[in-house]
Structure formats: structure tokens, C-alpha cells
Amino acid sequence: MFARRIAVIGTGYVGLTTGACLASLGHHVVCADVDVAKVERLRAGKVTILEPGLAELVAEGQAGGRLEFVVGAAAAVGDAEVVFLCVPTPMGQGGAADLAAVESVISEVRTILPVGSIVVNKSTVPVGTAARVSNLLKRKDVPVVSNPEFLREGTAVHDFLNPDRIVVGCDIQDAAERVAALYSRLGAPTVLTDAASAEMVKYAANCFLAMKLSYVNAIAELCERLGADVADVTEGMGYDRRIGQSFLQPGPGWGGSCLPKDTQALLQVAAAVGYDFSLLQATIDTNTHQRQLIVAKIREAAGGRLRGRRIGLLGLAFKAGTNDLRDSPALAVAALLRAEGAELTGYDPGIDQHVDGVRVVSDPYEAAKDADTVVVLTEWPEFRGLDWTRVGELAAGSVVVDTRNHLDPDALRRSGLTWWGVGRGHLDLGQDLAAVI
Incomplete structure (x- = not known):
């Protein structure tokens, strides 16, 4: 497996688990958050999320030089090959998912993403969001992939490293395969599909x-x-x-x-x-x-x-x-x-x-x-x-x-x-x- 340079935007429950686990698989991961105090705590190795094994993985990643934390998405994506969006998508007006955080990140990094990099929606987002993000990016050289998470609180680290399946969706086959390869060491069944179907899998499940x-x-x-x-x-x-x-x-x-x-x-x-x-x-x-x-x-x-x-x-x-x-x-x-x-x-x-x-x-x-x-x-x-x-x-x-x-x-x-x-x-x-x- 080739180690990749990965940016993870958002250090909440999904983002921190994703970043720490990808670092444990040998990738170099930069995690970004807008909360300055949270970034400082994480740099000091302080994990406030109660999740078995997470604090240990963060410490191991930092000690091995594979995991670091920065303030702001722009500081994380400079040389990233893959950018994971792990920002909140809370319930908005009428029950629809609020994609304001996703749109804000895309606006911030759109012009500075490296040529040929991949944007990955890890957050739970409505069907059609990959297409929406692609339109916002206005970068034909940067494909958008849907890679939903299936983490249970209390067993998230175990779930990430021992998944039932990996679901990756993109209308560009090569981009989907490149994201799927990030997990190759896990040996899990992998579903490669289009972006809309991958987004639908999470909601359907x-x-x-x-x-x-x-x-x-x-x-x-x-x-x-x-x-x-x-x-x-x-x-x-x-x-x-x-x-x-x-x-x-x-x-x-x-x-x-x-x-x-x-x-x-x-x-x-x-x-x-x-x-x-x-x-x-x-x-x-x-x-x-x-x-x-x-x-x-x-x-x-x-x-x-x-x-x-x-x-x-x-x-x-x-x-x-x-x-x-x-x-x-x-x-x-x-x-x-x-x-x-x-x-x-x-x-x-x-x-x-x-x-x-x-x-x-x-x-x-x-x-x-x-x-x-x-x-x-x-x-x-x-x-x-x-x-x-x-x-x-x-x-x-x-x-x-x-x-x-x-x-x-x-x-x-x-x-x-x-x-x-x-x-x-x-x-x-x-x-x-x-x-x-």
C-alpha cells in the first residue's frame, strides 16, 4: 500500500477517528479545525471525546510523525492528495441536512487544492451532494467522491479498523479506486458505485x-x-x-x-x-x-x-x-x-x-x-x-x-x-x- 498525504477537515467524532485511524494505516494525515482551543488541546495530546482506543491512536500518530493538527482548512490542504470533509451536517429547517459547513470549506479551499487531488464527503450528506460540491468547486481536475462512515459511538475505532464494508462512490472510476485503496490493509468487502448510490447507502442503512x-x-x-x-x-x-x-x-x-x-x-x-x-x-x-x-x-x-x-x-x-x-x-x-x-x-x-x-x-x-x-x-x-x-x-x-x-x-x-x-x-x-x- 502506498502512503498518501491526507487532509481531514473537522476534528469532531468522525473527523478525529478518521484521521487517527488513517494515520495508523501508515498515511500522513493533517487534521484541521476552526476551533483554535480544540486544536491546541489535540496538539497537546488531549482527547476529550470518550471513545475507547482513540486517545492512544492519536498519541501514536503524533509520536510517529504521521498525524498533526492545524487551524483552518486552508492550512491542511496545501499538498494533500485526498481531502476528507468531516464537518457537521446538522438537521436544518424542515429536517433537511444543513450543508453550510460543507459549502464553507469548499469556498475556502477551492482555489488552493492541488491539481489532481480528490475531495471526499465523509460526513452524512443528502443524495446529490457530491454533484453539488463538484459544481461549487468548479475544478474539473478535482473529482468528488462519496465515502460514508459507518461508525458506532463507543466502538468507532474498532468499527473503522474492522469494517463490515467500505463504500466508495464516484462517477469517475479511477477516483473511486484511489480512495478505496486507502483502506486496502483492512481487507474489507468494498462496494464501488456512483456517488448518488453511495450517499443513499448511508441513509438507507x-x-x-x-x-x-x-x-x-x-x-x-x-x-x-x-x-x-x-x-x-x-x-x-x-x-x-x-x-x-x-x-x-x-x-x-x-x-x-x-x-x-x-x-x-x-x-x-x-x-x-x-x-x-x-x-x-x-x-x-x-x-x-x-x-x-x-x-x-x-x-x-x-x-x-x-x-x-x-x-x-x-x-x-x-x-x-x-x-x-x-x-x-x-x-x-x-x-x-x-x-x-x-x-x-x-x-x-x-x-x-x-x-x-x-x-x-x-x-x-x-x-x-x-x-x-x-x-x-x-x-x-x-x-x-x-x-x-x-x-x-x-x-x-x-x-x-x-x-x-x-x-x-x-x-x-x-x-x-x-x-x-x-x-x-x-x-x-x-x-x-x-x-x-
Whole structure:
């Protein structure tokens, strides 16, 4: 494999992981960001993103002279053969992806990109963005390639270095092959296609995962109504190779930095071409309903009302192993609880920052103290090992609402607590099930 000179624009979650991992593959990588303070921290080897293995890769890349950090895109692209765009594409007006950061970078570097270099869209962007960027560049000698990322927070380094597949799309075959060659050491299946299809792969994959999560949450609610156990149901489903075990865990709804904005963006793209994507809309509506259902469960556990009730929240990040609060379902549930007048105290092993409406504490037992109900919202492994007898002694109430089915119900019962999960208990509807069927 030939080592390439690579520029990565943006040092957020995707950009920093991309830069550090490409450097670990032997390439020389210059990462750029507009945040001067962030660049200074990274130059000093300080990685604030909670991601296993990332800080170590950054340190290795810097020590080996293969990874450096600069301020501004223009400072990074001077001799780059490949330029990765890893800038934010947040949800904009109406749900469409906001490409302002992409356009700003292109405007900055358009005239200084080396002849024959390649621009790569790594950020999640709508179908047609590669063509749009190419038009903005006005450089026939600089092809634009789509190379979507498929990184899961908490396992991003592993995912990058052990990918299920590499997807590269460009209408110029040689450019696609040159980008695909950057990953040749990984030995992953590679899909070479046109730019529009590559862009569509990312949205199609993420929206399918969102549908799967919404589906299992709906099944969990049905299990409660029928007295079935969703854990056994999903185990039976998951052994079917056509379905698989992943994304079959019910919870407080899906969230994070990708699924909410990607589902909305694909809805907008579909509407723009006159397609009523009702299945995807139902996926989003089911997710909203799931959060309301969780709040109803907490309300019941708190005695039928939330105003003035103290609720202890265990977990604030959108998933365990991260310190990412973006579109966290835990915070969405917290907002609904707060809207009904609940007083919230929260603990998360990865969070030490201010969270609106939640008193964030540094100890899980402090979160449980005087709580009318304790609620598990993020599946941190350490929650399983808490002294639940102590939790019961500190809390005012005896019910623990486990929105992730993460805890051992028997362990809580032995501690004198009542465990309420999702989809694992019979919901008394005041009628005989046999009479219904």
C-alpha cells in the first residue's frame, strides 16, 4: 500500500477517528479545525471525546510523525492528495441536512487544492451532494467522491479498523479506486458505485436500523399488553439469520447524532421527489410514542403524578461508553418529566457538564437519594454492580424503572426493590386475555 498525504477537515467524532485511524494505516494525515482551543488541546495530546482506543491512536500518530493538527482548512490542504470533509451536517429547517459547513470549506479551499487531488464527503450528506460540491468547486481536475462512515459511538475505532464494508462512490472510476485503496490493509468487502448510490447507502442503512428499533419497541409494548416477555421473543427472533440479534433491544427510544437527523433528512429527500415515505414517518412517530410510554411508566411508578416528585436518573448520554448528549433519548425523557413538574437528579459516568433541568451529581447513590422513583436510562455496565440494597435505603420509593432491561430483576427484588422493565411484565387491562382471543 502506498502512503498518501491526507487532509481531514473537522476534528469532531468522525473527523478525529478518521484521521487517527488513517494515520495508523501508515498515511500522513493533517487534521484541521476552526476551533483554535480544540486544536491546541489535540496538539497537546488531549482527547476529550470518550471513545475507547482513540486517545492512544492519536498519541501514536503524533509520536510517529504521521498525524498533526492545524487551524483552518486552508492550512491542511496545501499538498494533500485526498481531502476528507468531516464537518457537521446538522438537521436544518424542515429536517433537511444543513450543508453550510460543507459549502464553507469548499469556498475556502477551492482555489488552493492541488491539481489532481480528490475531495471526499465523509460526513452524512443528502443524495446529490457530491454533484453539488463538484459544481461549487468548479475544478474539473478535482473529482468528488462519496465515502460514508459507518461508525458506532463507543466502538468507532474498532468499527473503522474492522469494517463490515467500505463504500466508495464516484462517477469517475479511477477516483473511486484511489480512495478505496486507502483502506486496502483492512481487507474489507468494498462496494464501488456512483456517488448518488453511495450517499443513499448511508441513509438507507441508518433508517433501516431506526425502523428495526421502533419495531422492537412496538413489540415490547404489545408484549406488556399480552403478558409475553420481550426478552424471550427477541431471542427467538434473533436466531433467524435473516433478522439477527442486533438492534433488537427495547429501550426509551432511539437517538444520538445520526438516526434522528438521518431519518428526517431522508423524509425530506423523499418528499422532494414526490414520494410519501409513510413507513419511515411511522418509524419516527413510534419513537416519539415510546418516549411518552416510558414517561407514563415512570409516572405510574411515582404514584400517578410527577409534579413535585423527585426522580433519580441513572444515565444521561445517548448510549453507554460515550459522553455524547446529542439527541439523547435519556434527555428527551428527562424533558418530558420536567414538563410535568418532576424534580430531576442525574448521574452518568461519562458526563460532568451542565444539563438543562437536571441536577447532575458525581455519584449514583446521590442520584438515588430521596428519589420517589429511580430510572435507568443508559445501559452503563457499572449500574449492574451498584449496591441496590443501599439504593433502596436511600430512595424514598421502592420502584426502579429499567428502560433498558439492563439490570438483574432478581438482584433488585432481593434488595427489597420492585423492578419494572420494558416489555417484560403483564399489563393489567382489566380483561381476560382468553376472552380477547
